[in-house]
Amino acid sequence: MNNKNHVGIEKIKTGIEGFDILSKGGIPRNRTTLISGTPGSGKTIFSTEFLAKGILKSNQTGVFVTFEELPKNIKKNVRSFGWPIDKWEYNKKWAFIDGSPRNDKNVIYGGDFNLNGLIARIKAKIKEIRASRVVIDSLDTMMKRFPSEEVVRRDLLKLKRELEKLDVTTIITSERYEEFGNISRYDLEEFVSDNVLILRNVLNDETRRRTIEILKFRGTDHNKGQYSYTIRKDKGIVIISFIHDLKSSYYSSERSNSGIMELDHMLGGGFLSGSVILVSGSTGTGKTLIGISFIIGGLKESEKCLLISFEENYKSILNKTKYWNYGLDKYEDSGQLEILNIYPEIEGIEDHIVDIKEKIDTFKPNRIVIDSISALERICDVRSFRESLINLFIYIRTKNIIGLFTSTSPTFMGLTTITQRHISTITDTIILLRYIELYGEVKRGISVIKMRDSNHSKKIREFVITEKGLKIKEPFNNVSGVLKGDIIKGGK
Amino acid sequence: MKEYKFKLFITGNDYRSENTIRNLKRLCDIELKITYELKIIDLLENPQIAEEEKILATPLLIREFPEPRRRYIGDLSNIKASLLCTESIKNTHRE
Numbered sequence: 001m002n003n004k005n006h007v008g009i010e011k012i013k014t015g016i017e018g019f020d021i022l023s024k025g026g027i028p029r030n031r032t033t034l035i036s037g038t039p040g041s042g043k044t045i046f047s048t049e050f051l052a053k054g055i056l057k058s059n060q061t062g063v064f065v066t067f068e069e070l071p072k073n074i075k076k077n078v079r080s081f082g083w084p085i086d087k088w089e090y091n092k093k094w095a096f097i098d099g100s101p102r103n104d105k106n107v108i109y110g111g112d113f114n115l116n117g118l119i120a121r122i123k124a125k126i127k128e129i130r131a132s133r134v135v136i137d138s139l140d141t142m143m144k145r146f147p148s149e150e151v152v153r154r155d156l157l158k159l160k161r162e163l164e165k166l167d168v169t170t171i172i173t174s175e176r177y178e179e180f181g182n183i184s185r186y187d188l189e190e191f192v193s194d195n196v197l198i199l200r201n202v203l204n205d206e207t208r209r210r211t212i213e214i215l216k217f218r219g220t221d222h223n224k225g226q227y228s229y230t231i232r233k234d235k236g237i238v239i240i241s242f243i244h245d246l247k248s249s250y251y252s253s254e255r256s257n258s259g260i261m262e263l264d265h266m267l268g269g270g271f272l273s274g275s276v277i278l279v280s281g282s283t284g285t286g287k288t289l290i291g292i293s294f295i296i297g298g299l300k301e302s303e304k305c306l307l308i309s310f311e312e313n314y315k316s317i318l319n320k321t322k323y324w325n326y327g328l329d330k331y332e333d334s335g336q337l338e339i340l341n342i343y344p345e346i347e348g349i350e351d352h353i354v355d356i357k358e359k360i361d362t363f364k365p366n367r368i369v370i371d372s373i374s375a376l377e378r379i380c381d382v383r384s385f386r387e388s389l390i391n392l393f394i395y396i397r398t399k400n401i402i403g404l405f406t407s408t409s410p411t412f413m414g415l416t417t418i419t420q421r422h423i424s425t426i427t428d429t430i431i432l433l434r435y436i437e438l439y440g441e442v443k444r445g446i447s448v449i450k451m452r453d454s455n456h457s458k459k460i461r462e463f464v465i466t467e468k469g470l471k472i473k474e475p476f477n478n479v480s481g482v483l484k485g486d487i488i489k490g491g492k
Numbered sequence: 493m494k495e496y497k498f499k500l501f502i503t504g505n506d507y508r509s510e511n512t513i514r515n516l517k518r519l520c521d522i523e524l525k526i527t528y529e530l531k532i533i534d535l536l537e538n539p540q541i542a543e544e545e546k547i548l549a550t551p552l553l554i555r556e557f558p559e560p561r562r563r564y565i566g567d568l569s570n571i572k573a574s575l576l577c578t579e580s581i582k583n584t585h586r587e
Contacts, residue, residue, distance in 0.1 A: 097543075098546055099546070099548055102546065106560055106561065106562040106563060107562075107563045107564075107565065108562070108563070108564050108565070108571065108575055109564075109565050109566050110564055110565070110566045110567075110568050110569070110570050110571025110575070111512075111515070111566035111567040111568050111569035111570040111571060112508060112511075112566055112567045112569065113549045113550065113551065113565050113566040113567070114503075114508070114549070114550060115548060115549055115550075116503035116504075116535070116536075116550045117501065117503060117535055117542050117547035117548055117549060117550040117552065118542075118547070118548040118549070120503055120535045120536055120539045120542050121539055121542045121543050121547070121548075123539070124539030124540065124542075124543070125543070145548070146548075146549060
């Protein structure tokens with residue numbers, strides 16, 4: 001459960017999805033970690049989940065000290081994630097220290113005071129329920145409650161030392177008013193905590209992106225930079241960190257058909273299991289049909305297939321296949337095939353990725369097609385797009401399924417788009433579809449431009465869409481400049 | 493029957509607790525000349541009382557009688573004696 005690293009700082013797993021990978025094992029044990037963020041950035045959710053996952057995954061009890069929200073409001077939030085807070089409280093797995101403002105006008109300050117009453121309460125509660133985790137929410141409301149900042153600073157340090165003696169791991173939340181700049185309003189981070197996390201909710205190009213960053217973990221290693229995350233009503237925070245344990249990835253030399261015989265030849269025998277394929281082409285070049293052929297190829301081998309369409313509607317997909325005399329509906333009825341039609345705009349890309357992963361977990365497909373990822377690019381910035389897709393690609397590899405993704409290139413003939421530049425390095429195979437103008441006619445060309453760990457044909461072939469599916473014909477010989485879209489007859 | 497009834501919450505027998513008791517006695521016996529009942533509770537020995545009373549800052553003096561119930565935070569070194577017995581408090585500070 002606890003990971004020791006080379007400098008001997010032990011960490012405890014938070015249980016928050018993605019965080020323990022990003023932080024290389026969790027947050028430093030028996031220390032205080034400050035979580036800073038703007039209002040609505042997810043600080044309270046992160047800290048309540050820290051306690052909830054402690055109970056659910058590590059059998060560790062927790063104390064929640066609140067200075068702002070009433071315990072009953074916090075409980076309402078916790079319940080909305082499906083966590084049985086009332087049962088936990090009853091069984092002494094979770095306890096509140098209520099420091100929320102009293103509606104009591106009859107208070108007078110007269111002379112020196114300290115926060116020993118609070119410290120005594122926290123210590124007693126930790127001992128009573130044998131807590132391993134403590135949350136203090138928040139530093140700012142605590143500072144505002146008392147007429148002397150100096151006293152609060154002094155006693156916070158005292159509290160921190162007392163907590164360390166009790167072997168508990170603590171999270172303190174702190175508000176900031178700008179996404180970038182001072183870590184917290186009271187500049188307390190230096191002296192309260194050696195460990196600082198920052199949550200952000202940045203508006204960029206009219207899309208919001210939630211990120212988490214580990215600013216520092218003194219004396220212990222962690223990943224740097226901002227990572228996207230999303231908040232899910234059923235599971236809490238999900239961080240899209242793409243650093244996974246590579247050993248768990250599954251590499252195989254097993255081949256699967258592409259659904260098109262000639263394409264299998266071009267690929268040197270078919271797609272590799274656990275590989276990610278990008279099919280790129282401008283509109284109308286036949287990307288969706290390549291995807292459907294791939295699905296049909298799987299269905300014929302009795303494999304389970306999942307088709308997620310972000311662009312074409314369900315009906316038009318079925319119409320296409322009827323035209324080819326494949327009845328996809330009968331496979332859908334038998335449960336071997338599932339087709340999902342999703343509007344990209346309904347949620348952020350991080351949520352789409354989590355949805356797809358959940359679907360993979362429940363449906364357990366052998367093949368998955370996503371048509372197209374360009375539709376997802378519309379709803380986020382470049383970085384979220386790349387991170388989210390890498391995260392999904394790695395997931396597909398670890399599940400040993402084959403994923404085929406289509407991508408629309410804006411030019412009819414040219415080669416790269418931003419999409420492809422950003423994700424081509426992480427795909428195993430790239431198939432290019434292009435319009436080729438030859439002898440006064442527009443033809444379609446197909447080529448395999450990358451195939452990891454395998455030989456493949458480098459030729460560009462003509463392909464046609466017929467009533468029986470896609471047909472790949474002879475290579476374009478005697479011409480060059482096809483990739484550039486600038487055909488020269490006679491070739492090299 | 494005493495005129496006043498106080499509860500004083502302290503955390504351990506340190507100099508601050510002693511100061512608070514001394515200040516309270518000075519205010520009541522010398523300045524106000526009132527009769528009162530005083531109950532002293534050490535929260536380090538009874539933390540559950542701190543929980544019930546939702547105490548954060550100490551020392552804390554609570555005037556239980558006469559009504560309204562009133563809370564005084566600090567060692568009472570810097571307080572007007574009259575505030576201990578007054579009914580309405582204007583210059584209050586949030587706890």
